[in-house]
Amino acid sequence: MEAGRILHIGMPWTPGCPHPLPPPLPKFPRFIRASSIQRESYKGPKPSRGWIADWVSKNDDAVRSLPIYVGGASLLAVLFNRAVSGIAPVADASSSQSRADLLTLGLAVTNILTGLVWLSIRPKSITPVDPQGVECQVIYCHLPESVVSEIFWAWESLSAVTCCRSLVIVYNCQCIAQIGVAAKLRNDEPFAVDAAKLMQGSLCQGVLKSGAQSYLANLSLYPGRSELPFLPSNTQAVILQPLGDSSIAILGGDTIRGFTTSDQAWITYVGEKLDATLSKYLSNMPSVVQE
């Protein structure tokens, strides 16, 4: 801890002032001060809470059906008003009363439709399925420290942010990493990856030929499932990411359609980074050295 660190604030403050806080800016929204101020904590503005945003997020279901109730109630109110006022139930636009009624009905219908649209676009919550297998963390070849730390960084990011539960990296027809949950053999050992057979299979061949990421969102629908025996049998989704021309990274997820489009984009970039690192350090990799 650097005890002597002084916060430089380029604004004048009176020497008698105990806390050198920056003066509030005219248009700035209100902000919350932390109640316990540590010695070296950040002393700038903090973001304010948007209460509408919080309220809507908390009562998601209620807000979705709100326009329907509002529209429906107004519809009934208009008809009731018309009936009670003794106006003949004629649906024409001759009198200004009818015109006003029609406009209000139009608005009520718009609200009802908006409410129905909101209900229809509610995302379905799919429960994740715990993968059945054994945890493993195997790095097969003698890799330099920087490559190993990069692979571990990739694994930590993917498992923390996405629904990825297994990661296998095959480089130049050799499996160099198998992390996460793997299928279990009878003696509780993880199912090793047969890299040569994997690369010959149609899944990987297709991916390498197209050079594009392949996303199997619901693995149970694909016959190619048999080519990935090292993944837990109840893996729900798989992403096959090519690394360069001859390598591939396989990610197994625990939720159907669990990888979003933004996840896919990020995985592509992480794959490019891994490829750059691996190709730099492993261009002259020795022949298979199994641990």
Next chain:
Amino acid sequence: MIITTSKTLLLNPLIQLKTPLTVKFRPKIASISARLDNSQQQLNLSVLRFTLGIPGLNESYLPRWIGYGFGSLLVLNHLLGSDSVTAAQLRTEALGISLAAFSVILPYLGKFLKGATRMDQMTLPEGAEQIFVMSQNVSVAQKENLAWATYVLLRNTNTTAVLILMRGELCIRGYWNVPDGVLKDNILDWFKNNIEETGLCDLTDTLYFPQTADADFWKILPQGTRSVLVQPVLLDPNLSTNIEGFVLLASGMKYAYSEKDRAWIRAVSNKLRNAAET
């Protein structure tokens, strides 16, 4: 020299995301059927997407336009109406005006629902130039990591400007408003001096301002910045000590960073932490 792979990989998922049927020109309520699920009753409201088919037109704002249009028609009707305005008509008009007001705020509420897609346009800051500068006292490996991190953050999130400060060394990329008097060589010094004033070096938690008013807030931010995210890089995330630096992202959109974006940004900043150790 910046070493990045400039391959662009096409994202070509085998499964297309299921899109609901789009019905043009008229909404049709086809069928509303109730279906019993395992644990809860789910209403299957099929085919309720309404689109005019005009590209670039955001239909989620339709209630707002209808609200404005019908509301003004109501007022017009009232003013041009016959001499005697009955009580019934006044009631209807009051109801109509409040419905119009409610319709106007509907798209605003809809933005915060789960699953809402952001269709805001991003505006590039005016008078900003695209710069990419990095401190020289950085190892080659760290330079690559910084270049990759800034590239990925600019490409994959709604960011227009990114600034990374790691152990006193800077990397700045994107659209920044550098004052005219500052020469190319002095850009780094200018940024360093201004960063000290903000006090961001002592940050231990992520700061997210989804709706910053303007750039006067912190002098270094480019004009037209609407959201700012500052992610500190800590050597050990469990302790608040050993602050290695921070990653600052500025965007021209409000609410630019979703939960998922922030999680990925945390992951990218962890990469910089790891690289600094080797």
